[in-house]
Amino acid sequence: MTDPQRPARRVEVARLLPLEASVAFAWVADLRTHPRWIPLTHLVSPATRGPEPGDRFTMVSGPVTDRMEVETIERPSTAAARVGRTRLRKLGPVLLGAAGFDVVPVDDRRSRVVWWEEAHLAARAAGPLPRSLTDPLLRLGLWVMMRVSLSRLGRLLERRGR
Structure with missing residues (x-):
């Protein structure tokens, strides 16, 4: 049996972008841009500004509803x-x-953007399946989605720069 409280292993994808760090940060930190480069994703809760610590929002990516809260925003220099x-x-x-x-x-x-996730399925979402089975599958799915998304962001920004 696995411990539901244990932290999830990190999944990480990085990409070099042709942008100064503050501009790249604006693209990845501002949730309103995510539907433009993360496939099948939309922001359910409207955002009128870039996020601040304490803000809560909901993103839907394909069939997955992902509610989140902003814990930290530290701008680059x-x-x-x-x-x-x-x-x-x-x-x-x-x-x-x-x-x-x-x-x-x-x-x-130029700046290097690193997208990381330390996520696991909630018990109700996993059903009777143990984390030892669901975690590796989730990590693979996250890795593919993150890789595709950062590639899309890179292509989008390269086109804008031309």
């Missing part, structure tokens, strides 16, 4: 070589855990 970070807490009903983006300044024209 290329001049100070400061990494930008977001951290979101997943509230269910399907996924629990945490997720976020780290934006690492490379130089004044």
Whole structure:
């Protein structure tokens, strides 16, 4: 039997983007942009501004409803070589855990975006299946979705830069 309280293993995907870190951070931290580059995703709860700590929102990606709360927003600085970070807490009903983006300044024209997820299925979503079975499948699905999404974001931003 597996412990439902144990933290999920991290899934991480990174991509070098042709943008200064503060611009790349705006793209990944602002939830309103996500439907443009994450397949089959839309923001259910309307957002009129970029997120701030304490904000709660709901994203739907395909059949998965993902309620989250913003825990941390730390903006990057290329001049100070400061990494930008977001951290979101997943509230269910399907996924629990945490997720976020780290934006690492490379130089004044490029940044490395790291999307990470430490998520597991909520007990009701997993049904009778143990985490030892559902976690590896979920990690694979997240990895594919994150990789495709960051590739789409890269192509979108490259087209905008032309």
